[in-house]
Amino acid sequence: MSALLEIRRVARQFGGVAALADVSFRVSAGSVVGVIGPNGSGKTTLMNIVSGVDAPSAGVVLFDEDPVQGRAAHALTRLGIARTFQHIRLVPHLTAAQNVALALHDPEAGLADILLRLPRLRRIERQRHERAVALLDRVCIGARAASPAGDLSYGDRRRVEIARALASGPRLLLLDEPAAGMNHTEKRALRGLIAGLRRDGITVVLVEHDMDLVMGVCDEIQVLNQGRLIASGAPRAVRNDPRVIEAYLGAEDA
Numbered sequence: 509m510s511a512l513l514e515i516r517r518v519a520r521q522f523g524g525v526a527a528l529a530d531v532s533f534r535v536s537a538g539s540v541v542g543v544i545g546p547n548g549s550g551k552t553t554l555m556n557i558v559s560g561v562d563a564p565s566a567g568v569v570l571f572d573e574d575p576v577q578g579r580a581a582h583a584l585t586r587l588g589i590a591r592t593f594q595h596i597r598l599v600p601h602l603t604a605a606q607n608v609a610l611a612l613h614d615p616e617a618g619l620a621d622i623l624l625r626l627p628r629l630r631r632i633e634r635q636r637h638e639r640a641v642a643l644l645d646r647v648c649i650g651a652r653a654a655s656p657a658g659d660l661s662y663g664d665r666r667r668v669e670i671a672r673a674l675a676s677g678p679r680l681l682l683l684d685e686p687a688a689g690m691n692h693t694e695k696r697a698l699r700g701l702i703a704g705l706r707r708d709g710i711t712v713v714l715v716e717h718d719m720d721l722v723m724g725v726c727d728e729i730q731v732l733n734q735g736r737l738i739a740s741g742a743p744r745a746v747r748n749d750p751r752v753i754e755a756y757l758g759a760e761d762a
């Protein structure tokens with residue numbers, strides 16, 4: 509399989525802290541790749557760099573063979589990279605559908621349409637709503653489309669976030685700790701959802717602390733510790749790697 513994403517010798521320095529140091533790996537098109545590591549190991553920093561929120565101090569990130577550096581986050585979204593964030597970013601008083609609709613690219617509604625509320629604007633709004641509900645259906649919460657986001661369960665809010673990320677039609681989806689705060693049933697549903705995205709041809713990079721989820725859904729896992737890649741490979745090999753066990757046990761002792 510060809511690499512949709514390539515991280516090549518990436519480093520990120522924050523003052524004296526090396527959040528990432530010489531990190532390289534490739535993500536094949538159509539795969540689900542987990543990025544794991546103890547707290548502070550550099551996972552979110554890496555997601556920020558891939559999504560254009562941050563820039564590396566050294567190294568390059570290639571998406572579909574083109575460097576992502578120098579492109580704004582919205583330009584990367586247009587190219588096909590979407591992400592969710594560790595902390596939920598929904599507008600609580602808007603409905604699930606309205607939250608997703610915010611991320612949908614607007615077909616050209618002109619100023620006159622908006623000021624005069626011409627029938628064309630109503631049609632555009634109706635189409636946006638239908639597309640938002642279809643995206644919520646895709647993550648299996650279409651039935652909650654009219655609920656204010658603030659009234660939804662934690663797991664459902666995470667799903668709305670994924671629906672919103674899917675609104676741009678990404679080829680690469682970065683999920684930053686999607687299972688955080690979820691109960692067992694919600695985690696199982698999330699696993700099914702990620703497997704479904706892969707079936708649809710979406711490449712997924714999953715940053716996650718929940719080992720059952722990571723081991724169950726990923727084709728390959730990259731392990732970071734203190735900003736360095738310490739292991740890579742299939743879930744079973746990574747789980748039994750002494751360096752990985754040591755990194756996690758060390759983190760527990762800390």
Ligand SMILES: Nc1ncnc2c1ncn2[C@@H]1O[C@H](COP(=O)(O)OP(=O)(O)OP(=O)(O)O)[C@@H](O)[C@H]1O
Nearest residue numbers: 522525526527545546547548549550551552553554
């Ligand atoms: N903007 C910043 N300024 C200074 N230091 C930062 C900044 N962002 C991250 N760091 C530091 O870089 C290191 C890696 O942080 P990062 O958030 O990427 O880790 P993480 O693996 O995502 O952690 P967690 O699992 O707790 O979310 C940490 O030491 C962190 O304190």
